[in-house]
Amino acid sequence: MMNIGIDTMGGDFAPLEALRGIKKYLSENKSGAVQLTLFGDEAVLNEIIAGEDIPTGSIRIVPTTQVIDMQEHPTKALKEKPHSSIATGFQHLAQDKTDAFISAGNTGAMLVGALFNLKTIEGILRPVISSIIPKQGGRTGLILDVGLNADCKPEQLNQFATLGAVYARHILDIEDPKVGLVNVGEEEGKGNLLTQSAYALLKANNTINFIGNIEGRDTFNDKADVMVCDGFTGNIILKLAESIYDISRNEGLENAYLNRFNFEIYGGTPVLGIEKPVIIGHGISKATAFCNMIYVAEKMLQTGVLQKLKEAVQQS
Structure with missing residues (x-):
């Protein structure tokens, strides 16, 4: 039991x-x-x-x-x-x-x-906390880290991707989760030293389905199921996502997708x-x-x- x-x-x-x-x-x-x-x-x-x-x-x-x-x-x-x-x-x-x-x-x-x-x-290397992100079309995504590791090394982001993919597969029931690296552009070579170095590691990681860089506008679409970033960036994205439900309530908006931003639906954040x-x-x-x-x-x-x-x- x-x-x-x-x-x-x-x-x-x-x-x-x-x-x-x-x-x-x-x-x-x-x-x-x-x-x-x-x-x-x-x-x-x-x-x-x-x-x-x-x-x-x-x-x-x-x-x-x-x-x-x-x-x-x-x-x-x-x-x-x-x-x-x-x-x-x-x-x-x-x-x-x-x-x-x-x-x-x-x-x-x-x-x-x-x-x-x-x-x-x-x-x-370092535990990580993740959070659910509602996607358009009824899908559900995962973002990590969302606050435990504000400063990260490339090796940590690579491991976050592995952990996130396993969690998405077994807890979110996504058969082959697409993993994206949160960045300021889609092209390989974009970003700061952290994301440039992490990209190479993720590309060589044969345990995940890495699709490359994703931008902020991809957070809520179906481009990636698992979104990888440092905890500083992830926490900002998470808090922004949480505000969407509050805004929709304050504006009197009744929408099935916006209602999925109610954090209570997902319970809490696991420490992986x-x-x-x-x-x-x-x-x-x-x-x-x-x-x-x-x-x-x-x-x-x-x-x-x-x-x-x-x-x-x-x-x-």
């Missing part, structure tokens, strides 16, 4: 929306094949569980007494708050008491916790390159996002994607 850990205290609307997301997930999945371990204030959680009429058969609560706030320094907070929901969640994950960990709390603390509590997959699934959600995540984060963690465990990432890195 899979055991997925959830930080119920992280996020602007925690713990209520976290528990509502858990209720939504449990209502859709009655097989009992997944155990949910909740980290948080036991009294508060039990009160909400009773008030929301949440079934408890697949739930276990691990009491915690501290919360890492969004504004706190990640490393300092993890050190000074060992009994927080995030720190305790990583302790359980590292000790194999859970199989995956989810949080919409302090992003920095989640990243630091993942890097210091879990082993990196052998051969990984570490030995266990860690899913980081947006701070303003509500029930739908929490529910879908559980689905992402479940699918990562079901497909054994982390083992497939390890095999792909060793082959490249």
Whole structure:
């Protein structure tokens, strides 16, 4: 049985929306094949569980007494708050008491916790975080890195491409994902020193379907399924994409494609390159996002994607 850990205290609307997301997930999945371990204030959680009429058969609560706030320094907070929901969640994950960990709390603390509590997959130069990008025509794309590595080396971008292709194949169900390098022009030789050097490595990488450079205008079309860039560029693209849904709501626009920019549909962002699934959600995540984060963690465990990432890195 899979055991997925959830930080119920992280996020602007925690713990209520976290528990509502858990209720939504449990209502859709009655097989009992997944155990949910909740980290948080036991009294508060039990009160909400009773008030929301949440079934408890697949739930276990691990009491915690501290919360890492969004504004706190990640490393300092993890050190000074060992009994927080995030720190305790990583302790359980590292000790194999859970199989995956989810949080919409302090992003920095989640990243630091993942890097210091879990082993990196052998051969990984640097872990990376990716994000879903809705494409026109109903397709779904993946962009990475989106913030973990602001400064990158060409070898890292090449490895991001390998990781992204494996993830897209097994989690997004894209049979032969097209990999593009985000650049300022389509022609080979375009870009700065990083992209010029990375292009040569990607072109020689026989584990991916590299299609060459892609430009900003290709972000939302079907030219590439996996879009590779440094974390500085990727984070700007991600935040721009996130704003599209807010703008469409503010302008009163009702459009099937624009509605797909609602980040809650996709749940959270996985950290790729570490030995266990860690899913980081947006701070303003509500029930739908929490529910879908559980689905992402479940699918990562079901497909054994982390083992497939390890095999792909060793082959490249």
